[in-house]
Amino acid sequence: MGTKVVNCRLPEKTVDELNAFAKRFNLTKSSIIRQALITYIEMLKNANQILVPNFKVNPSQLAINRRHNCTFIRFPNKMVLVLGCISSGSIGPNSMDKLKVSGFLLGKLTTRAALMDIISINAWPISIAATLCVKMDPTGSEIIRGIKTEMVRADLDPLILTVDTEENFDTEQTGIGLTVIGLTHEEDLKIGTSQIGDVIIAVGKPCVGQEVLEAKSRKEIADLKDIISFLKLEYVHGIMPVDTEGILSKANLLAHSIGKNVKFYENIKFDLEKSAGPSTTVLVTVDKNKVKEFLKYLYKPYSLIGEIV
Numbered sequence: 001m002g003t004k005v006v007n008c009r010l011p012e013k014t015v016d017e018l019n020a021f022a023k024r025f026n027l028t029k030s031s032i033i034r035q036a037l038i039t040y041i042e043m044l045k046n047a048n049q050i051l052v053p054n055f056k057v058n059p060s061q062l063a064i065n066r067r068h069n070c071t072f073i074r075f076p077n078k079m080v081l082v083l084g085c086i087s088s089g090s091i092g093p094n095s096m097d098k099l100k101v102s103g104f105l106l107g108k109l110t111t112r113a114a115l116m117d118i119i120s121i122n123a124w125p126i127s128i129a130a131t132l133c134v135k136m137d138p139t140g141s142e143i144i145r146g147i148k149t150e151m152v153r154a155d156l157d158p159l160i161l162t163v164d165t166e167e168n169f170d171t172e173q174t175g176i177g178l179t180v181i182g183l184t185h186e187e188d189l190k191i192g193t194s195q196i197g198d199v200i201i202a203v204g205k206p207c208v209g210q211e212v213l214e215a216k217s218r219k220e221i222a223d224l225k226d227i228i229s230f231l232k233l234e235y236v237h238g239i240m241p242v243d244t245e246g247i248l249s250k251a252n253l254l255a256h257s258i259g260k261n262v263k264f265y266e267n268i269k270f271d272l273e274k275s276a277g278p279s280t281t282v283l284v285t286v287d288k289n290k291v292k293e294f295l296k297y298l299y300k301p302y303s304l305i306g307e308i309v
Helices: 012-025 029-045 047-051 103-119 136-153 210-217 224-231 246-256 288-295
Strands: 063-067 070-074 079-089 124-132 161-164 175-185 199-203 236-242 262-264 281-286 302-308
Touching: 012 029, 079 103, 103 124, 103 136, 103 175, 103 210, 103 224, 103 236, 124 136, 136 161, 136 224, 199 246, 199 288, 224 236, 224 281, 236 246, 246 262, 246 281, 246 302, 281 288, 288 302
Parallel strands: 124 161
Antiparallel strands: 063 070, 070 079, 079 175, 124 175, 199 281, 199 302, 236 281, 262 302
């Protein structure tokens, strides 16, 4: 096989490192560069197999379970696919909608709630499907604008959004469904990770209907940015958005996920059974020795709910 001389320029720091390696291992600089290039080219040639291993999965190898409106599909390689869904009806700008809001706001709030379910368990959204029971113009396009606005808040590429609308018939009420697919690794999944003695704290005011719009304008409800920031705190062991079932149900679910119960405090600020609509409240389980530190991060209404015992 023939050889050919190739000229290249290298930073001074790299040349100094080459000289050090050549002296240490009694090699020439050209031999080090040659072997480094050959190794790198081989890696590039096989990058697809390294990054995307070719493996087949038998359906019987998949472990499937559910928690509320989320389904978890566990693969043999410890990857977990998470599917969450949310719907909304009779809320929007159409003539027969019970609660009048803009299509933009509807898309934004619905997407916010759907993403909170997935991100709160430390899965990252890789696909969003929006099924809109309205025509694209004018309502559908405004809903989509709201969806994409909330996606950007979570640093998601709008290209992962798939949309379908109703173009055959005129609609007098607004309907929307969102399905979010997330991906994570088994060891990173934040389910059943709360601990005995953790304090459950509700962040954001539980609201439903018209209350949501008013509380949102006052920045009193939890949002995606809150969840993303909580995930970065080591002493936050579990996160769970609260929806129509209310704080009481979700607090018990957090404790029961580790086989324990909740010792509820007295003088709780929030109504434990009130609907939190589109996840206006988030429950967080915090190491009891770090509660004061955690509360310093909060700038929204909150209430200490109880302890896991």
